[in-house]
Amino acid sequence: xxxxxxxxxxxxxxxxxxxxxxxxxxxxxxxxxxxxxxxxxxxxxxxxxxxxxxxxxxxxxxxxxx
Amino acid sequence: xxxxxxxxxxxxxxxxxxxxxxxxxxxxxxxxxxxxxxxxxxxxxxxxxxxxxxxxxxxxxxxxxxxxxxxxxxxxxxxxxxxxxxxxxxxxxxxxxxxxxxxxxxxxxxxxxxxxxxxxxxxxxxxxxxxxxxxxxxxxxxxxxxxxxxxxxxxxxxxxxxxxxxxxxxxxxxxxxxxxxxxxxxxxxxxxxxxxxxxxxxxxxxxxxxxxxxxxxxxxxxxxxxxxxxxxxxxxxxxxxxxxxxxxxxxxxxxxxxxxxxxxxxxxxxxxxxxxxxxxxxxxxxxxxxxxxxxxxxxxxxxxxxxxxxxxxxxxxxxxxxxxxxxxxxxxxxxxxxxxxxxxxxxxxxxxxxxxxxxxxxxxxxxxxxxxxxxxxxxxxxxxxxxxxxxxxxxxxxxxxxxx
Ligand SMILES: Cc1cc2nc3c(=O)[nH]c(=O)nc-3n(C[C@H](O)[C@H](O)[C@H](O)COP(=O)(O)OP(=O)(O)OC[C@H]3O[C@@H](n4cnc5c(N)ncnc54)[C@H](O)[C@@H]3O)c2cc1C
Ligand code: SF4
Numbered sequence: 001x002x003x004x005x006x007x008x009x010x011x012x013x014x015x016x017x018x019x020x021x022x023x024x025x026x027x028x029x030x031x032x033x034x035x036x037x038x039x040x041x042x043x044x045x046x047x048x049x050x051x052x053x054x055x056x057x058x059x060x061x062x063x064x065x066x
Numbered sequence: 067x068x069x070x071x072x073x074x075x076x077x078x079x080x081x082x083x084x085x086x087x088x089x090x091x092x093x094x095x096x097x098x099x100x101x102x103x104x105x106x107x108x109x110x111x112x113x114x115x116x117x118x119x120x121x122x123x124x125x126x127x128x129x130x131x132x133x134x135x136x137x138x139x140x141x142x143x144x145x146x147x148x149x150x151x152x153x154x155x156x157x158x159x160x161x162x163x164x165x166x167x168x169x170x171x172x173x174x175x176x177x178x179x180x181x182x183x184x185x186x187x188x189x190x191x192x193x194x195x196x197x198x199x200x201x202x203x204x205x206x207x208x209x210x211x212x213x214x215x216x217x218x219x220x221x222x223x224x225x226x227x228x229x230x231x232x233x234x235x236x237x238x239x240x241x242x243x244x245x246x247x248x249x250x251x252x253x254x255x256x257x258x259x260x261x262x263x264x265x266x267x268x269x270x271x272x273x274x275x276x277x278x279x280x281x282x283x284x285x286x287x288x289x290x291x292x293x294x295x296x297x298x299x300x301x302x303x304x305x306x307x308x309x310x311x312x313x314x315x316x317x318x319x320x321x322x323x324x325x326x327x328x329x330x331x332x333x334x335x336x337x338x339x340x341x342x343x344x345x346x347x348x349x350x351x352x353x354x355x356x357x358x359x360x361x362x363x364x365x366x367x368x369x370x371x372x373x374x375x376x377x378x379x380x381x382x383x384x385x386x387x388x389x390x391x392x393x394x395x396x397x398x399x400x401x402x403x404x405x406x407x408x409x410x411x412x413x414x415x416x417x418x419x420x421x422x423x424x425x426x427x428x429x430x431x432x433x434x435x436x437x438x439x440x441x442x443x444x445x446x447x448x449x450x451x452x453x454x455x456x457x458x459x460x461x462x463x464x465x466x467x468x469x470x
Pocket of ligand 2: 005009010011012013014015016017024026031032033054055056057058059060
């Protein structure tokens with residue numbers, strides 16, 4: 001799994017951080033998403049897919065590993 | 067009001083053979099994604115009135131209206147992500163009726179669709195002023211087409227009157243003003259979003275709008291529109307004033323799209339009335355702006371009009387379709403961007419709440435405010451401090467009373 005984030009689409013909701021704190025964080029100054037782990041382990045795949053689906057900015061994409 | 071368990075006893079245990087989702091936007095799409103993520107492999111059909119691929123609405127009043135984004139950038143998913151869902155999208159056709167007993171939907175194009183589970187995700191339609199459809203230059207903002215039409219009508223120096231001082235009207239006023247239009251914002255409240263935010267944050271918002279050149283004509287109702295030769299000329303206020311206008315945006319609320327459900331057998335009262343599982347009848351669910359469901363923690367019917375509710379409720383609906391039988395009881399959340407203010411709200415901000423600044427300062431236009439009722443934290447507002455506001459979300463009292 002390869003995760004990408006689009007900072008410009010991120011609205012800083014933090015929904016992703018609440019779901020998967022090992023993969024996502026937010027910048028202190030403006031709340032924009034920080035991707036901590038762009039290739040999360042298998043055990044996190046389901047929750048990362050959920051984060052991508054419920055992100056209110058549609059800012060998270062999940063692709064298959066190249 | 068249907069209560070937990072009322073319908074559940076009749077609910078099926080195994081998952082349905084097929085699912086029909088009516089409404090192809092945030093809630094509809096998230097339902098399909100959640101079904102697939104949860105392993106559902108049955109047939110999925112999505113019916114959507116708009117011909118566009120599913121797109122997102124929050125950017126409409128922000129980046130798309132401003133012209134910073136091409137409309138394609140507001141798409142919810144790239145086309146290949148949609149096709150990987152293995153769902154049939156029937157776009158540009160709308161449901162005209164539902165028979166709840168047989169779960170049969172008829173469409174404007176003459177389709178007859180039946181499924182073992184039906185999800186209603188038809189959202190809202192803006193309220194309008196009498197006669198506005200006959201006047202050029204009067205707009206609403208709900209769809210992409212609305213946005214492009216408004217954008218094409220506004221030029222630097224245009225006199226724009228925005229009717230509606232809630233979140234959408236305030237946001238549109240900010241965006242159009244930043245584009246160089248001469249904007250007047252009018253509505254019945256003492257300050258923009260006063261009912262949602264309370265006096266402190268709404269007062270700050272009023273200051274921000276005024277500093278940036280928006281003229282506030284608040285505390286007065288709008289009586290109607292004044293036209294000239296088929297085009298808008300002004301907005302008539304209750305105090306007798308007519309605000310001259312080249313363009314008017316009407317943004318004073320929206321109503322759930324439920325006319326197509328009349329005669330369906332479902333109860334529609336300010337939305338599709340659902341139990342705590344977001345279920346309106348056996349095998350029929352509602353999600354997003356159109357759904358009014360029983361929030362167990364608040365112990366009342368609630369309908370939320372915000373983006374995270376659309377997707378989170380969709381996840382709950384997908385789970386309940388698959389037999390999870392779990393109540394949906396979220397802590398509400400929304401955000402709005404106006405000029406340089408990024409405002410994030412978690413929980414509820416009741417009018418009688420005691421407000422205290424717990425981080426940053428209003429003077430710096432960077433702060434977090436707690437909203438407490440009887441000492442209990444019921445809501446948090448962050449002004450340009452999204453992360454710090456979100457971090458207080460977990461402390462919001464489990465037992466809340468909605469503001470009414
Ligand atoms: C301009 C704008 C800005 C916003 N900004 C924010 C924001 O900053 N923050 C925030 O939290 N929320 C915001 N919102 C609210 C958020 O966009 C909504 O809560 C969200 O779109 C709700 O999703 P939904 O899928 O329930 O409904 P909708 O997005 O309204 O989708 C319903 C879909 O159903 C279709 N439909 C309707 N009737 C039928 C029918 N009979 N048959 C088939 N299809 C039908 C419609 O065409 C539409 O595509 C904004 C909304 C707007 C309009
Ligand atoms: S959930 Fe989406 S919008 Fe919210 S912080 Fe994460 S990436 Fe940004």
